[in-house]
Amino acid sequence: MTVQRVPYHIAIVMDGNGRWANKRFLPRIAGHKVGVDALKRCAKACDARGVRVLTVFAFSSENWKRPSDEVSGLMDLFAIALAREVPQLNADGVQLRFIGERQGLSTRVLKGIQQAEAVTALNTRLVLNVCFNYGGRWDIVQAAAKLAAQGILPTEQHLSQAMALAHVPDPDLVIRTGGELRISNFLLWQSAYSEFVFVDTLWPDFDDAALAAAIASYAGRERRFGKTSDQLQLVNTPTRVG
Numbered sequence: 001m002t003v004q005r006v007p008y009h010i011a012i013v014m015d016g017n018g019r020w021a022n023k024r025f026l027p028r029i030a031g032h033k034v035g036v037d038a039l040k041r042c043a044k045a046c047d048a049r050g051v052r053v054l055t056v057f058a059f060s061s062e063n064w065k066r067p068s069d070e071v072s073g074l075m076d077l078f079a080i081a082l083a084r085e086v087p088q089l090n091a092d093g094v095q096l097r098f099i100g101e102r103q104g105l106s107t108r109v110l111k112g113i114q115q116a117e118a119v120t121a122l123n124t125r126l127v128l129n130v131c132f133n134y135g136g137r138w139d140i141v142q143a144a145a146k147l148a149a150q151g152i153l154p155t156e157q158h159l160s161q162a163m164a165l166a167h168v169p170d171p172d173l174v175i176r177t178g179g180e181l182r183i184s185n186f187l188l189w190q191s192a193y194s195e196f197v198f199v200d201t202l203w204p205d206f207d208d209a210a211l212a213a214a215i216a217s218y219a220g221r222e223r224r225f226g227k228t229s230d231q232l233q234l235v236n237t238p239t240r241v242g
């Protein structure tokens with residue numbers, strides 16, 4: 001099976017904001033602020049290239065362990081960015097979804113999330129899933145708990161349907177910026193057959209050219225989903241009629 005040239009769903013670990021700021025002798029939060037601009041640019045670039053779903057890791061279940069000023073700075077930035085950016089995202093046809101544990105978030109952030117989701121609910125151009133207070137293990141556990149509460153057997157299909165990203169197909173391509181070669185508790189269940197691209201580029205510097213390079217790498221790969229290459233060639237060979 002050859003891959004579609006453009007991935008339907010791209011997921012990104014937006015890493016490197018802190019180092020981007022450090023290199024400029026700026027506070028880490030300055031890197032996160034520029035990170036928001038990079039996210040807006042990336043959403044536009046994804047849309048222009050025909051990607052239909054973009055999922056980003058904005059705040060992990062583990063990020064609470066960061067220094068308290070960085071955590072509160074990120075929460076402020078998140079609330080401010082939502083209030084400021086939602087009208088334009090809405091005008092651009094972006095449907096915003098927030099994926100993660102809502103308990104423990106401030107009323108201000110919760111209100112921003114609820115409003116953003118309500119305002120953009122009917123948009124269909126690009127789904128932007130923002131993973132916030134999210135962890136892949138949290139998602140698997142909450143899905144299993146949901147099934148248990150309903151007395152449903154945890155099959156693969158049932159679990160997939162109970163996961164927080166059940167409204168979109170699994171990511172075709174997962175990109176991690178910032179040079180680290182790990183998954184860091186992102187989309188553990190959903191990335192089972194994703195293609196991965198790791199780049200050294202720090203997230204604030206991730207631009208359309210970097211996105212194009214990641215998509216080109218993806219497009220050159222053969223996705224086998226457990227099958228052999230020969231089996232896939234057979235499926236793709238047109239059968240003669242008559």
Ligand code: FPP
Pocket residue numbers: 014015016017018019020032035036039057058059060063077078081082130178
């Ligand atoms: C990782 O870089 C980045 C984060 C933990 C936060 C990412 C958040 C944004 C880009 C803002 C998102 C905002 C909205 C409104 C969705 P890091 O701090 O780990 O960088 P480092 O590895 O260089 O220290």
